[in-house]
Structures are given as structure tokens and as C-alpha cells.
Amino acid sequence: MSALLRAVDAELLKMKRTLALTLIVVMPLSICLLDLAILLENTNFSSDPTYDVWGFLLRNNIAFWGILMLPLFVTLETALVATLDHNAQSWKHVYALPLPRWSIYMAKQLINLALIAGSMIVVGIATMLTGVFLQVSGLLPDERVLPVFPWGTLIQSLTLLFLASWLIIAIHTWVSLRWHSFTVASAVGIVATVVGFIVVNSDTYAGYFPWTLPLRAAGPLVMDATATPLALPLGFIGGIVFALVACWDVTRQDVL
Amino acid sequence: MHSLAIETQGLTRKYGAFVAVDQLNLAVPQGSVYGFLGPNGAGKTTTIRMLLGLIRAQAGEVHLSGRALQAPGRVALERVGALVEMPSLYGHLTGRENLEVTRRLLGASRAQIGRVLQIVRLKDAANKRVSQYSLGMKQRLGLALTLLNEPELLILDEPTNGLDPAGIHEVRDLIRGFPAEYGITVFLSSHLLSEVEQLADTIGIIHQGKLMFQGVLADLHDQRERYLEVGVADALTAHDLLTTAGYSVLPSSNGLLHVAAEPEHAADLNSLLVGRGQRVHHLALRQRSLEDIFLTLTGGTAQ
Numbered sequence: 001m002s003a004l005l006r007a008v009d010a011e012l013l014k015m016k017r018t019l020a021l022t023l024i025v026v027m028p029l030s031i032c033l034l035d036l037a038i039l040l041e042n043t044n045f046s047s048d049p050t051y052d053v054w055g056f057l058l059r060n061n062i063a064f065w066g067i068l069m070l071p072l073f074v075t076l077e078t079a080l081v082a083t084l085d086h087n088a089q090s091w092k093h094v095y096a097l098p099l100p101r102w103s104i105y106m107a108k109q110l111i112n113l114a115l116i117a118g119s120m121i122v123v124g125i126a127t128m129l130t131g132v133f134l135q136v137s138g139l140l141p142d143e144r145v146l147p148v149f150p151w152g153t154l155i156q157s158l159t160l161l162f163l164a165s166w167l168i169i170a171i172h173t174w175v176s177l178r179w180h181s182f183t184v185a186s187a188v189g190i191v192a193t194v195v196g197f198i199v200v201n202s203d204t205y206a207g208y209f210p211w212t213l214p215l216r217a218a219g220p221l222v223m224d225a226t227a228t229p230l231a232l233p234l235g236f237i238g239g240i241v242f243a244l245v246a247c248w249d250v251t252r253q254d255v256l
Numbered sequence: 257m258h259s260l261a262i263e264t265q266g267l268t269r270k271y272g273a274f275v276a277v278d279q280l281n282l283a284v285p286q287g288s289v290y291g292f293l294g295p296n297g298a299g300k301t302t303t304i305r306m307l308l309g310l311i312r313a314q315a316g317e318v319h320l321s322g323r324a325l326q327a328p329g330r331v332a333l334e335r336v337g338a339l340v341e342m343p344s345l346y347g348h349l350t351g352r353e354n355l356e357v358t359r360r361l362l363g364a365s366r367a368q369i370g371r372v373l374q375i376v377r378l379k380d381a382a383n384k385r386v387s388q389y390s391l392g393m394k395q396r397l398g399l400a401l402t403l404l405n406e407p408e409l410l411i412l413d414e415p416t417n418g419l420d421p422a423g424i425h426e427v428r429d430l431i432r433g434f435p436a437e438y439g440i441t442v443f444l445s446s447h448l449l450s451e452v453e454q455l456a457d458t459i460g461i462i463h464q465g466k467l468m469f470q471g472v473l474a475d476l477h478d479q480r481e482r483y484l485e486v487g488v489a490d491a492l493t494a495h496d497l498l499t500t501a502g503y504s505v506l507p508s509s510n511g512l513l514h515v516a517a518e519p520e521h522a523a524d525l526n527s528l529l530v531g532r533g534q535r536v537h538h539l540a541l542r543q544r545s546l547e548d549i550f551l552t553l554t555g556g557t558a559q
Contacts, residue, residue: 098362
């Protein structure tokens, strides 16, 4: 276990000055800005004094994030993290060090999970700040005052979204480490995201397609609440199982 | 301490029908600089990757300082530093941060970073990003990475490849000092005989995956046969005359006949040729160079 901690510690340092770290803030913010623009164009927002602004922001941010941006973000982050080592040709160096290979792989898996978790936190904070911005900037019509921010709903939805995304994080970690090509990793993610966008409304396939599981697990705010009990364990436990199998697969490969 | 830093028995690796490394029995003495010499594609890098457990051998065993490579916990690699081909460096990090990444992986003390920077003479550039380093500096930083765990054995694969003459000189200087100053055994691969001659005291020559020679450099020097170089107008007839008389005529590429004979036979050989009407215009005693031996052992494909 100390080898794993040492490997995670080394991974943290490698993240310094990387695009992967910057994107944790940029990608969630882009979703929140998009949502803000949509809200300001919404006629109900300007005409209905009882319009649920927090509900709109939470629902849309989590839905956009869950089905569109999160799969792309996972693709990009895992590929960027892996590319650091592919470009440095570091496998022949780290795998010749006296620590078990699994610890190197699992450190990557944990760093990817941490990066995605970080982005979820930014989504939450940025959602809240969008409302604060509306309030202080005077963009809320008729001197309306927003009610207390629904932290409980937000935290619950983002936690479910994150846990159910473990499977796609594990899949993309594997793809990006197994194949040394940024193009392969990106192509898998883009195709899967597009398919997910189509499949999400399918009663037959949406419940089992890894890239739609996060959104389906996110709870009643964005989906039918009955989807969560299947989507959450599939995404979460599936992610753990996949990561273990992927670790076994990658670490037994020859380092050429 | 075990007398051999590296010992392999029957080490073999195939890729399909192609045998990259064939029944290799290496014996690298502690405290030596061992030059692992062979032409490109001879199996040097495959061997090194097997020594480090990067690729699996299909047969054979590897022992590093007496410890089996396959032993649990990878203990055999605890005091081994390795630089395989180009150094593995992160361009967006500084030299010091690159060292810190490996230090964290090894769990080595922070003091090691200052120590290795001192050894490779990179203290002044330690806080510059590696993307701004020259090739020579990168190679020295790569060597510094290998020293972080205070190794007893360094495995270096073509460490001067791609460097300019100044960079080659710097790296050679460093390697030369390792055994005496730090008690490190160095296993060094190269396709250049001149490099190995300058650095190594013990050598192994690999060709088509097989070990063609292994021993101290002096033993190889002893194999440098002497021969007589003979220049005649009609080389074909002279060749026949000499072989009929029992001389062994070696292959040559300079138009002169190379005859395996000791200096005392020079006069007899000359008389024989002149007596049969051959006009001898050149007669000299020569000795085969190390390069000749290397070329013979490796089928003439070395650079």
C-alpha cells in the first residue's frame, strides 16, 4: 500500500502546469456559462415571478454535464494524463523501479478519479455562483430574491453522478494507457459520447450503456428516479471491477 | 557480496519464429564496466529489457547481485539504476521536479536529489524546465535519475546515442568515474566498438541474439592474430602457390594477400613467391585490429 501512496504522490507532482489541471475549472465553467445564456433567453424567467431559477440551473447544469460534457471531459482528462507518460516514454523507467506495477496503474486510476471529482466540485460551486451573479448583477427581474441555494439536492445529484461515472473513468483510463495514441483515446470517447446522446432516451439500452449511466444515476432532478438503483451499482461497482481487470491486463504487457 | 552483478542462464526471447535473444549466459563481475557490444538489431535492448523485467523471458533466469529477478517484491531491482535508450523525462517539469517524481516513487530521501545533481553537474540548471535542456543535459539528468536509489548496478542502453561530441565526452566522463568513485558496476550496451574500448574492462559481444564472446578486453586483444600482407602483380597465381604450399590465405579487401603466418616465415614466403617468378612489391607484418575481430564475430555488419 505504501507503494501506491508513493505512486499517487509522484502523480500529483506530474500534474503541475498541465492542461489537465486547468480543464478541471474551464470545462465546468463553460457548461455554466452556456446554461446562464439559455436562462437569460428564457421568457418564463423574465415574465414569471415564481420561476424556479435554482431548479433550472441545477437541472440543466447537471444534465448538460452528465450526458455531454462529462464523457468528453473524462476522455480528454484520461488521455492527457496518459500522454504525459507516453510522450516522456516513462514506462521503461517506472516499470524498472523496485515497486509493483499495479501501484503505477492504480495511481493513474486514482488521479483520474480525483480530477473528475474536482470537476464535479467546480460544477457545484459554479452553479451556485451563477445564481449569486444573477442576484448581485441585477439580472433578476422585478427585484426578485433567490431562495436559499439547494445544497442538499446538488450534492446528492453530483455524488450519484460521480459514483456512476467510475465505469467510464475506468474504461477511458484503460484505453488511454493501453494504446499510446491520443487519437485512439479521443476517438473512443467521442464515438461513445455521441452514441450515449442518442441511446439515453432508449428504454432498452440506456440502462446498460456505460456513458449514459452517470446521468441515469443522478436522481429525480434530471431523470426518472427509478433509473438510479440500477445505474448506480452498474457504474460504481462496474468501475471498480473494470479497473481491477484493466490493471491486470496493462501491467502484464511487455514494455517495448 | 555476490561476485557477479548480473548473471543470466539460458536467457531466451522469441518474437514468433524470430529468436531475438538465444540462450544468453551473461556473467558481469562486480565492480566492472561491462561493455555489451553488438550491431543494431543484435538483441542488446531486448536483453536489457529482460534484465529489468520490462519484457518476459520465454526461458532462462536472471540474477542481479545474486537475487532472482522474479523474486517477490522486485527486491532484485532495489539497488539497480537503469537508463534504457533515451531518458524518460517530463518536459513541463524542471530538472529538480523530474528527480522529485522518481524520488517519490522510490521513497528515497530528499538529500538524494542534491547529491545526484552534484554528481551529474546539473545544479545550476536544476530549476529550468527540461524542455529547455540540451540533449546532453537531458542525458545527464537521465543518469541522475538512475542514481537516486544509490545503485550498486547501473544498466545503460546506448547512453551516448544521439549526443554531440561534447555531450558524448561528458557522459563518458561520468560513466568512467562510477566504479571507482561510487562502487557502481556498470553494464553498458553499445554498437560502437570505440566506445566500449574506451569505457569497458570486460565485454560481451552479441550477434543475432547469441553471445559470441565474453571476457576481459585483454582476452580479445590476445585474439588479434598476426599475418603477413603481401603485394604481388598476379595475386591469383600467388594465392594458388601459397595455398598449395600450405599457407592459409585470409580474406582481404585491399587487393593485397593476407597470409596467416608468423614474422619468421616472411623470408621463406618471399623466396617461394620469387622462386616461382612472382614479383613481390610489398611485404609487411600486420596484426588484426579489434574491429576486424568484431566484424568477424558479428558477420561484418557492425558500424
